[in-house]
Amino acid sequence: MGAWLLHRLTGLFLVVYLVLHIMGLRSLADPASFEIYVTTYRNPLFKAAEVLLLGTVAFHAFNGVRIILQDMFFRSDRHKLLLYGVLVLTAAVTLIGGYPIIYPYFIAPLLP
């Protein structure tokens, strides 16, 4: 139930983001407006949001793969274990992929 709800909520969020993303890319062919557009996303708030976005996509992707796999191959007593696998993979991808994203904004300034 929790995974079902989270899959649904992350899915809805990602549809909204997809629309904003595609509309944002209208400036791609014009370097000046595209660089202005990208610059608005290059600040600590949006870098943190970028990592959250990664986590949202990672959960939705791994959970989607879990749904397909358990429909096809797994007995229902294994489903809980697969869900834990999804959560571990989501956390791992978010941390490993998130680190280089936040590094210049949150970590480098702390270094001597």
Added chain:
Amino acid sequence: MKTDQELPETQVSRTRAVGWLLQRLTGVGLVLFLALHFWVQHMPTGFLATAEEYRTIMRELGEADPGFAGAVAEGKIKEALPGEHVITSRKVLERLQNPLWKTVDILLLLFAVMHGMNGLNNVLGDYIQRPLARNIVLVSCWAAALLLSLQGLVSIMEVGNW
């Protein structure tokens, strides 16, 4: 359009099955395409500009276009921080010169739009019972999918040589 109740059972299940299968096929494709997309647009690889490369790009574009130089002077286009890798139009253009990458980006666009709008239709269908409202949702989702696909295709095709 007829409602589920009015259609023969086989036809209803076939329509639903197509939506179900579409969601799974595009979903599997998206895992691959989004992994690639994340790698090239969000990770510190050669597909993004380093702080040094970005400084050069800003200078060259500023020399070619006074509007660009003005945006830099106003702080609307900022230099990269040390260690930061920046998404920039020039690097995207270089990548999209490769027909294979352009194909990947077009597939990513179409799969994401189909998966998103088909998924939205599925979710809304769980909460909306009236046949007319369900049909309005269905048509709206596919209309949105069509428009977003076209808009995205225009953006992708405007960049690169073919």
